[in-house]
Amino acid sequence: MAEIVKMPKLGFDMAEGTLVRWVVNEGDHVIKGAVLAEIETDKATVEVETTYDGVLLRQLVPQGTIVPINDPIAVIGYPGEEVNLDAAMKKPEVADKLKGTEEPSEDVRQQESGIEAIRELNVQVPSISNEAPHASPLARSMAADMGIDLRLVQGTGPGGRITKKDIESFLQMKSVPETVKIPGTARVKSEPASITGVSETRSMPLPRLRAAIGRRMTESKQQAPHFYVTHEYDVAALIDRRKEINTLLAEEEKLSVNDFIIRAVALTLLEFPNLNASLDLKNSSVIYHSMINIGVAVAVENGLLTIVCRDPDQKTIFQISSELKSLVKRAREGKVRPEDIEGSTFTVSNLGMFDVDEFSAIINPPEAAILAIASVKQVPVVKNNEVNIGTRMKATLSVDHRISDGAEGARFLQALTKYIEEPIRLLVSLS
Amino acid sequence: MPRITMREAISQALWEEMERDPSVFIMGEEVGVWGGSYAVTKGFYDHFGPERVKDTPIAEAAIIGAAVGAALTGLRPVAELMTINFAFSAFDHIVNQAAKLHYMFAGQMTVPLVIRTVSGGGRQLAATHSQTPDAIFAHFPGLKVVAPGTPEDAKGLLKSAIRVNDPVLFIESATLYQVRGEVPEGDHLIPIGSSKIQRPGTDVTIVTYSKMLEISLKSADQLAQEGIEAEIVDLRTLRPLDMEPVLESFKKTNRAVIVEEGWKSYGVGAEVASRIYEEAFDFVDAPIQRVAQKEVPLPYNKTLEQLALPQVEDVVKAVREVL
Numbered sequence A: 001m002a003e004i005v006k007m008p009k010l011g012f013d014m015a016e017g018t019l020v021r022w023v024v025n026e027g028d029h030v031i032k033g034a035v036l037a038e039i040e041t042d043k044a045t046v047e048v049e050t051t052y053d054g055v056l057l058r059q060l061v062p063q064g065t066i067v068p069i070n071d072p073i074a075v076i077g078y079p080g081e082e083v084n085l086d087a088a089m090k091k092p093e094v095a096d097k098l099k100g101t102e103e104p105s106e107d108v109r110q111q112e113s114g115i116e117a118i119r120e121l122n123v124q125v126p127s128i129s130n131e132a133p134h135a136s137p138l139a140r141s142m143a144a145d146m147g148i149d150l151r152l153v154q155g156t157g158p159g160g161r162i163t164k165k166d167i168e169s170f171l172q173m174k175s176v177p178e179t180v181k182i183p184g185t186a187r188v189k190s191e192p193a194s195i196t197g198v199s200e201t202r203s204m205p206l207p208r209l210r211a212a213i214g215r216r217m218t219e220s221k222q223q224a225p226h227f228y229v230t231h232e233y234d235v236a237a238l239i240d241r242r243k244e245i246n247t248l249l250a251e252e253e254k255l256s257v258n259d260f261i262i263r264a265v266a267l268t269l270l271e272f273p274n275l276n277a278s279l280d281l282k283n284s285s286v287i288y289h290s291m292i293n294i295g296v297a298v299a300v301e302n303g304l305l306t307i308v309c310r311d312p313d314q315k316t317i318f319q320i321s322s323e324l325k326s327l328v329k330r331a332r333e334g335k336v337r338p339e340d341i342e343g344s345t346f347t348v349s350n351l352g353m354f355d356v357d358e359f360s361a362i363i364n365p366p367e368a369a370i371l372a373i374a375s376v377k378q379v380p381v382v383k384n385n386e387v388n389i390g391t392r393m394k395a396t397l398s399v400d401h402r403i404s405d406g407a408e409g410a411r412f413l414q415a416l417t418k419y420i421e422e423p424i425r426l427l428v429s430l431s
Numbered sequence B: 001m002p003r004i005t006m007r008e009a010i011s012q013a014l015w016e017e018m019e020r021d022p023s024v025f026i027m028g029e030e031v032g033v034w035g036g037s038y039a040v041t042k043g044f045y046d047h048f049g050p051e052r053v054k055d056t057p058i059a060e061a062a063i064i065g066a067a068v069g070a071a072l073t074g075l076r077p078v079a080e081l082m083t084i085n086f087a088f089s090a091f092d093h094i095v096n097q098a099a100k101l102h103y104m105f106a107g108q109m110t111v112p113l114v115i116r117t118v119s120g121g122g123r124q125l126a127a128t129h130s131q132t133p134d135a136i137f138a139h140f141p142g143l144k145v146v147a148p149g150t151p152e153d154a155k156g157l158l159k160s161a162i163r164v165n166d167p168v169l170f171i172e173s174a175t176l177y178q179v180r181g182e183v184p185e186g187d188h189l190i191p192i193g194s195s196k197i198q199r200p201g202t203d204v205t206i207v208t209y210s211k212m213l214e215i216s217l218k219s220a221d222q223l224a225q226e227g228i229e230a231e232i233v234d235l236r237t238l239r240p241l242d243m244e245p246v247l248e249s250f251k252k253t254n255r256a257v258i259v260e261e262g263w264k265s266y267g268v269g270a271e272v273a274s275r276i277y278e279e280a281f282d283f284v285d286a287p288i289q290r291v292a293q294k295e296v297p298l299p300y301n302k303t304l305e306q307l308a309l310p311q312v313e314d315v316v317k318a319v320r321e322v323l
Helices: A085-089 A093-098 A105-128 A135-146 A164-175 A208-223 A236-246 A258-269 A315-333 A405-422 B006-020 B044-048 B061-071 B084-098 B133-138 B151-162 B211-225 B244-253 B266-277 B302-308 B312-322
Strands: A001-005 A017-023 A035-040 A045-049 A055-058 A065-068 A072-077 A224-235 A277-280 A285-288 A294-298 A303-310 A347-351 A370-381 A387-402 B003-005 B024-028 B051-053 B076-081 B115-117 B144-146 B168-173 B180-182 B196-199 B204-208 B230-234 B237-239 B258-262 B291-292
Touching: A001 A370, A035 A072, A035 B151, A055 A236, A065 A164, A072 B211, A085 A093, A105 B044, A135 A164, A208 A303, A208 B051, A224 A405, A236 A258, A236 A387, A258 A315, A258 A370, A285 B051, A294 A315, A303 B151, A315 B003, A315 B168, A347 A405, A387 A405, A387 B003, B003 B006, B006 B044, B061 B076, B061 B084, B076 B211, B084 B115, B084 B133, B084 B168, B115 B151, B133 B144, B133 B237, B133 B258, B144 B151, B180 B291, B196 B211, B196 B244, B204 B211, B204 B312, B211 B230, B211 B258, B211 B312, B230 B244, B244 B258, B244 B266, B258 B312, B266 B291, B291 B312
Parallel strands: A294 A347, A347 A370, B024 B051, B024 B076, B076 B115, B115 B168, B144 B168, B204 B230, B204 B258, B258 B291
Antiparallel strands: A001 A072, A017 A035, A017 A065, A035 A045, A055 A072, A224 A387, A277 A285, A294 A303, A370 A387, B003 B180, B144 B237, B196 B230
């Protein structure tokens, strides 16, 4: 088989990632879903899982290497399978030469280097011994009964024979993939050995995530011309509706204000494709995304992560709520998976729980806009020449002026009104 | 239940059967006045008289030939051969006459004969008097071959052997006569052709019989200290061979060691291993191991003799091989 594991692309703009740590050693057994390595991107440190069953034949890069996306990082195959790694490691010189004068984009080249490597590697596969593994008759009959490919099982008997014990441990491994995961706490923490007193001036290395956020936000604020539009929403109905629904739900199922907002934003974005877009500077074009994936900023130790709620325009609030809960949990436990933080097209940042009047968020590049949600407050409201108590929430939209203008931003916030102020629209499908 | 020796158990079985059935009589070298080479028939001559306890000349062919004839007339002789090595002198009478008459004459006659004999080495009797050729006799259809490893089984199986209408070679082990065990009093019968689990276990199946049961049990005790639980199946009868308990145990443990005192080539282990491969192939998790006597005429020298015979360490080693 000899499958190649490549550096995953964890965002529209991700070009490379650092392989921070190998979790699985060469020669170890892996099964689908097992964590192979930890990879640091601009956004976060994430765990890369294998989608293949087998043995990790080779780690193709040492820890700490910066690897372009789609470049091979590991080979997974049958125990003892021999693979010609030169082919896998070879840089795509031939491919480049053939391209002639036309300079392919960075992404395209990276992808082709990966494909080329795999193509070359696959040529080697038939020459790999197709010999059936040595297995005891019992192991064979057990494997046949259970539909196990014996080539995936590591034999530990005499001469590498696969025995009943090996089948049993293979099954055990398969049945508990969750425990294979390495908790995020295992990550290197760059904290000083001892802190003697708070008054002391000290220097601490910038935590990785902190540094990555810094880089990206500087890049965004320096390159993307932000403008801000703020709107105040009447959320009395939303708050009432939420309270009403939550009385019917179990504690762990209760909806947050943010769940309503995510869905409201997603439905509104359907009308504003220009704000569900990314700037592709290299090709001087705007990419309009076919899907709406809302990034949700989550505070974690040493910074924040943007987890991704996929297709909330097509999901119920309850689905959105439950998915977000598990995503947030994983993010806070340091167990975030690549797909958890990959592919957002618009971001919502909510500081409502911290009693803020309003705030302006920095765009998460290369997205077009980000919506900053402030706290729900009881405020005096003038209506029909009378002062009354109203329930209000402010939201500020930050937009990349290279993609959109103030008028569109304002219209977006206006369009959002009908969902936020008439939350029944979020609960029923009107289409 | 009284704890008696193997010798007493065999003696008890003979005595009880002779009391029960007047057609039962014993014959052999020194079985009468002397009371038997191993003192099994001590007191029989005085009690049952010279008619039913017959001393014979040193002529094995004559002993078995006469016993076959007596059996054909309806008597139930228990003929004793001092050792199984002397059975070669009587080989024709055993395998060509006793084992075949019932078949060759269309069942017109039966041969309810028991040949008691002593097998095995370890007593410095040198190569010609120390053999364990049990498998040779078990090769012939028509002859039942019984070889108990405990006093209880010896009594129960000998009583059954005397009562069946087929010729039975009843093999005793000289080094087991002093072994004690609980033996039920009175009419205690064990059917011929039934193997028995002598020690329950989960990790490996040890198949054995006769003297090697003792060695296997000691090995199992030693292995148990390492947390390895061996299940011991005692064949008790070599023909007809009861494979059921063996297969049942093997299907549980998936590993087997067969321990026999005779030589490995063409032996009991070869037979049992083949049967396992044939009948439980899909349960085999490791090649079956055989522990047997070294392929040499058994040395007279005590040290060499012990080296050539299967020992506890050999069994333990073989078990480790299959685990």
